[in-house]
Amino acid sequence: MKKIIPMQAARTIPVLKNPEPFSLALKNSLMAVLFFALLLPAAAQQYDILIKGGHLIDPKNKIDEVMDIAIKGEAVALVQHEIAVDLAAQVIDASGLYVCPGLVDIHTHNFYGLDPYGQYSNGYNSIHPDGFTLPYGVTTVVDTGGAGWRNFRQFKEQVIDRVQTRVLAMLNIVGHGMKGSPYEQNLNDMDPKMTALVARQFPDDIVGIKVAHYSGHQWEQIDRLVEAGERANIPVMVDFGGANPPLSLETLFMEKLRPGDIYTHIFGGGGFGREAIVDKGGNLRPFVKAAQERGIVYDVGHGGSSFAFKHAIPAMEQGLKPDVISTDSHMSSIMSGMKNMNNVMSKFLNMGMNLQEVITASTWKPAQVIQRTEFGHLSPGVKADIAVLNVLEGDFGFTEKTGEGKMKGKYKLENELTIKAGRVVWDLNGLTAPLWNE
Secondary structure (H helix, E strand, O other), rough: OOOEEEOOOOOOOOOOOOOOOOOHHHHHHHHHHHHHHHHHHHHHHOOEEEEEEEEEHHHHOOOOEEEEEEOOEEEEEEEOOOOHHEEEEEEEEEEOOOEEEEEEEEEEEEEEEOOOOOOOOOOOOOOOOHOHHHHOOOEEEEEEEEEEOOOHHHHHHHHOOOOOOOHHHHOOOOOOOOOOOOOHHOHHHHHHHHHHHHHHHOOOOOEEEEEEEEOOOOHHHHHHHHHHHHHOOOOEEEEOOOOOOOOOHHHHHHHHHOOOOOEEOEEEEEEOOOOOOEEEOEOOOOHHHHHHOOOOEEEEOOOOOOOOHHHHHHHOOOOOOOEOOOEEEEHHHHOOOOOOOOHEEEEHHHHOOOHHHHOOOHHHHHHHHHOOOOOOOOOOOOOOOOOOEEEEEEEEEEEOOOOOOEEEEEEEEEEEEEEEOOOOEOOOOOOOOOOOOO
8 A cells, every 4th residue: 555644733822721810912912923833734625635655647738757737626726746845735646657637438328317218318327427537547538429419407407416527418410319110210309400509508518419329221311411511610539320321421521410420339330230440351441540630539439349359459450449438338348348448448559559548548538529628637837636546467358248358468457546626436446544443
């Protein structure tokens, strides 16, 4: 267990038991001395928390070395090589650990509720975020398509405004949200004008627009999606449905989507209804890299059955890396091969991405993609959202989904500590706690 430097002890101030014999002037002088004595500890301790000796990876600021981070209130106050321990009320020893901005997961399903037919829109398939974010260093998520323009206000009041995790949203182009069939197949409920109107009404909460699971063999759903994105001036995300024969990925990437738009489940597909980015021989389709260079954003969106090693490993061996690492967390994926954000990041750490690339794809890059560049980094003045990670070495196994293919790996990420807006909200091994008998 890492050594914790305890909080500086409060100074004991003597109390005068019988002040009456003293003159008024002397009494006032003593009171002044006592007043300034009480202020001394506060003046000496400029910061609330100091994270000491951790290896900081902050891609935006191009930092990749051991640095100290001081926090005051909700914000990052100072980042530099050495910060004196006596300047902080609490010092956390992060020696041997990696410190990075709070993780940003741009594909989750958090519009949980009690509608037995709601699925991911006020239904049982979605999850309360806090128990599946903060323990893994995730401080910001984007619910992708749970709510549409008809029920976004309910989602905001029921979830967004009530949880500790910062929950943003990609509005579903379907007005009723992600309730499954027949709702997601209803072109008449895909209203670009109303979707954009609600997105503009809630700019602090809505960062994109999504279509998912549509199985018709036409492009109307994509055209309406992009129109809504243009009207609201925000990116769109596509979860391709199951058309038969499959709609062309090349047409989607090179003609329909705009630079900055997002294709999720990049390592899924290949079965009925959806093309994979590699052919049956594992060869990367020729337009895939060109589309990424054009500005199409490739999002992992692991999910329960939207990730396959037979696609990911050959694609990465041929030079393709995802822009954004995300979970697609919901009730079934957290119990299957996806598990949590750290597990998904670990897969890519073992498939050829280095730690800096993995953290970039989990912090600063997703913040840029959703146009929320006020987080995803640790510049002085920003909200102090921080993850402290441990890189374990051993013999680990990673699965696609329960009962299917497994990949062996040497490295595994484990989140030790999460700070959200300057407050410790998760501490796996008691980094912030003194020994019970000291």
